[in-house]
Amino acid sequence: MGSRLVAMGHYQPSRVLTNDELARMVDTSDEWIRDRVGIASRRIADTETVADMATAAAGKALANSGLTPADIDMLVVATCSSVDRSPNVACRVAAKLGMAAPAAYDLNTACSGFSYALGTVDHALSAGAARNAIVIGAEKLSDFTDWTDRSTCIIFGDGAGAAVVTATTEGEPSGVGPVVWGSVPAKSDAVRIEGWRAYIQQEGQAVFRWATTELAPLALQACERAGVAPEEIAAFVPHQANTRIIDGIVKRLGMPNAIVAKDLVESGNTSAASVPLALSKLVERREVPSGAPVLLFGFGGGLTYAGQVVRCP
Template sequence: MSRARVSLRSVPVAPGARLLGWGSSQPDRVVTNDDLAKRVETTDQWVRERVGIVSRRIADENTLLVDMAADAGSKAIADAGVSPSDVDTVLVATCTMPNQIPNAAAQVAHRIGVDAPGAFDLNAACAGFCYGIGVASDLIRAGSARTVLVIGAEKLSDWLDWDDRSTCIIFADGAGAAVVGAAETEQDIGVGPLVWGSAGDLSDAIRIIQPSNGIHQEGQTVFRWATTKIAPIALRAIEEAGLQPEDVDVFVPHQANLRIVEAVAKRLRKAGARADMRVAQDIVYSGNTSSASIPLAVDHMRSAGEISRGDVLLLVGFGAGLSYAGQVVVCP
């Protein structure tokens, strides 16, 4: 006897997603290039010329990744004008948790006071925040979530060989977050389609090596790849959002290297982006914070009055994997 076909109930679906608020957190300790020169063979001038960094923030041993993530997440929730009880999903993009289990997201949600959310971590390294915003947007459009807290958080200082001058000068600690909510109408949509991908044939370019348990990076390989591949990805994200390069007010790429940031911005302007397009340069005083770098840069630019409500932001993350992702968003 055949069984009657069942019909499952569907949940209401939002037309899209929008950003509601931002927040960030950094350690108090500032480490300058001169400080690092006391340990490794380098100079302030050498670091500035090579990667554009003047100083970075490094957490002490008692400050956990989840501490910074919770602080950034709490600030984003407050900025969004919602309460922790409104958040139903917490997503933490990170590649530097000290242990794989337990995940960061559930711990962070508990610290913030978000009760019983869907909670998971996402590891796409420096592209992680853009991956997270894309996943949050899709969850909302599918009806699986209504309000998602997306956090990029890294404590890279735990994964550095402090005697390797090629990496210890670059990476730093911090967290940045955004609250993503449902758009009520198509006119309210503030998160564009995600353009993403990977180049697994270059996966060895950034990796953890033994016995130091430190990050190793093939700097020239990454530099050549980023300066040739990222601009086309950014332009695709603009096109997928139904916009033109001249519509972008602020370009916020992953803060990997100031020379990469400037090279990609130059290519975007050649493709039609405005001369007055603002470009994030948070790496100068924050260093490379991997998945945290984009939300940190946005929040710092907002605080400085360089980003205003309604501005069109182009976000592009790229890094270990090699993974990349980008989308256009509207600042709340």
């Protein structure tokens, strides 16, 4: 047995924070931000919580799937920005959606979180531990952003993306390929949110060098394990860190036919939400045919990475 994605959904707050607005807050400019990270705007949540945004995205994915809350027996939320230790975000989402008794847990590997969560759910469904699951990436990074630090406040945004995943039937090919995941513990301090009232801190150059030099071979491993040649990939959805990192990885992948997601231009870096948010928009705009192979690859805090090839819902 295996699993497959059957529907996507996403949510972003209504408030848009532009580069020009940021330039009135810190010493920066629209031109400098676009050149440095490729971001034009980002969405910022006001009263909405991580659980609120996760619920909205999951509700849309559920509606698109044709399933009901009663059909879902597993719910996983990838996030690094929930301010509450307990109850976890997953249980709050399950309660808001009216689910009865799903297995519900949060997972924190920061920006690689959605692919990590999808990997664990795929394993559970393949083993028969659940039948239908929702996997969510949701972040409210604005709660942890130092709005006086121009090196970080230009980067991050808020939002959520979700996927409904179901177990495949006997004889049906799996729509979620084997996960390639791992970490670099020696560089764990490169991206940090430490303490009780913390701001995001990162060693930008260290992350950039790691991402542009070491991740492409790992992404290609995900293609190899799924039995899909790079030239067959219809879309590449990496973590939306910045355009320079994305371009550096793409240059080494050899995927001439792939659409490359760059949702960060309008959404900023939304950590664990970035991959499902970008994929959901591609599906919504019908830019990728249903059933086409899509390479997902998340990377970031930890340092951690995870990726897999999925069939587009």
